[in-house]
Amino acid sequence: MKTLFILNNPTNLSACLEAIAKEDALLLIEDAVIIARKNIEYKHISLFALKEDLIARGINNTDASWELINYGKFVELTLAFDKSVTWL
Amino acid sequence: MKTLFILNNPTNLSACLEAIAKEDALLLIEDAVIIARKNIEYKHISLFALKEDLIARGINNTDASWELINYGKFVELTLAFDKSVTWL
């Protein structure tokens, strides 16, 4: 089953990537959006970051590898994947 | 002034070491005591770990570079140094 990993703390990135499999996706929210400045290229997973959290923090120079989405798309993503895992 | 750095979260170790200067000391408490398994050798700072927190977690094979202390010695340490900084 394709899984959407939701990450809210940048400190947990490497442990989260350990658990991600090939067809999965990673969505950055809250403090984790600061990761979206870089290309983390990993297992060809899809990469998303929550636009509202980027705007809140004044971050406007994200790497092109990250698709920026709003809350409406966040809801759609949770349905496009079979389940979500919030990596705490 | 000689400073006692108190660390309670192992995740913060590297940032804490960045702030430590030569005559300083590092005391591990709570979850950070798991660091005491290894020799982190750094700037010749003094290394301490709280014995009660090690016992609580069943950790009995600490590296010899760490001096294991109890709460009484913890209090003495805060007085032996000019001040303490709890690195959160």
Added chain:
Amino acid sequence: MATFSLLITANPYSNQGQYSALEFTKAVLEAGHIIKRIFFYADGVLVANRLNCPPADELNLTKSWAKLAIEKDIELTVCVTAALKRGIVNQAEAERNALTSESIDPAFELSGLGQLTEAMLASDRLVTFG
């Protein structure tokens, strides 16, 4: 149309998770989906304290959840074990534990952890905010 449940464990005073969960819930409803239950657990239960008084220029999360729940008829369920430990009690629990008063906001309901499992089984998606 899909059915969602939320598990919220985020501390309302020190983490952003409750703000995120509130925005997510609104987006779920705007898209025409259904919220089966919002389950508050761990430090997440603290938002149900009706005595919470944030500064006037900050969002009152307790009232925000309560308003949404009333307007959209959403179940806000608070784990009773986690709540009791954190001083969030209804009249019955206050009496049982010889406490001076209740403290839960009336829009939230105390119940057991089984309500989380039941929500998982009855929903298409469970999304956690911690």
Added chain:
Amino acid sequence: MATFSLLITANPYSNQGQYSALEFTKAVLEAGHIIKRIFFYADGVLVANRLNCPPADELNLTKSWAKLAIEKDIELTVCVTAALKRGIVNQAEAERNALTSESIDPAFELSGLGQLTEAMLASDRLVTFG
């Protein structure tokens, strides 16, 4: 003989910091030193909620602090701004904010953040538990 003050910001429900601070305080007193003030701030103020009901087989931190304070005559000061936000209020604050009841344990006292600065200036050491 030295004078200590403590700054406690640790969440009593989800972190070990309050347990550590309690042990440290006992060790300070056993060594014959003086505790000038224990200042609760941020999530640390949650321990002052007198409605807290931990399970019977877990330590009641609220009562542990209260017992120590009464036996050893220690000042337990709770930041009023941090407390109000978190639903910890005394009678005066409850009335001022139109709340149904007070919730602070009588061993703790609400006061301003200036009490922390004043304690820093009047103590040989400030030790933080977060």
Added chain:
Amino acid sequence: MKSVCFIFNKPPYGQGSGKELLDICLMCSAFEMPITVIFQGDGVLQLIENQQPDILNIKNYSKTFKALKLYGVETVLIDAAGLEKHQLVTENILNIGEIANSKIIQNVIQKTDFSIML
């Protein structure tokens, strides 16, 4: 019946999340959901033998892990990389599961209907 896996990834006692995650796990077992428990990364420290948090007046819940099988938990996986990181061998930890590499852990997370961590 939908399946669920629980991922323990934090050391014990510094944070309260281990006990709270365990409580959800036991509740799901009462509903007879198929359950997998994973100890990942620093979470392997939850399984160290001879924990004595009572000396700090903290409750010891590590014994409940031994009873997971009794509660009907079928599979318990212990992250090999986590053990290595903390220089632990099987003799140091509760004998309640199988050592697993990250590939196996990924597969379990993908296969189950829910994955919960706290």
Added chain:
Amino acid sequence: MKSVCFIFNKPPYGQGSGKELLDICLMCSAFEMPITVIFQGDGVLQLIENQQPDILNIKNYSKTFKALKLYGVETVLIDAAGLEKHQLVTENILNIGEIANSKIIQNVIQKTDFSIML
């Protein structure tokens, strides 16, 4: 008068500690303690220009940092390594302090009577 330094080392908004540390800082300034403020590691993100947390209904406190000088805060240091880690240059951040290397930051922490972080 005793001196104090405040170390901001966390990004804004995910946790509430930035605002709460700032409040202690302002109180110490009212007591006329000599104050140094340090933005270290991820804490440099507190200083990014054009923050708009109001779109999430979160209060924006970053403007208060601009007023630190008015409150009598003499020295504000910004960690060079933190800026580099987050690919920030001085044009991206509030112009309220000097860039400092870890040696300088170490010296300030050692010299002040208290160092507080949250």
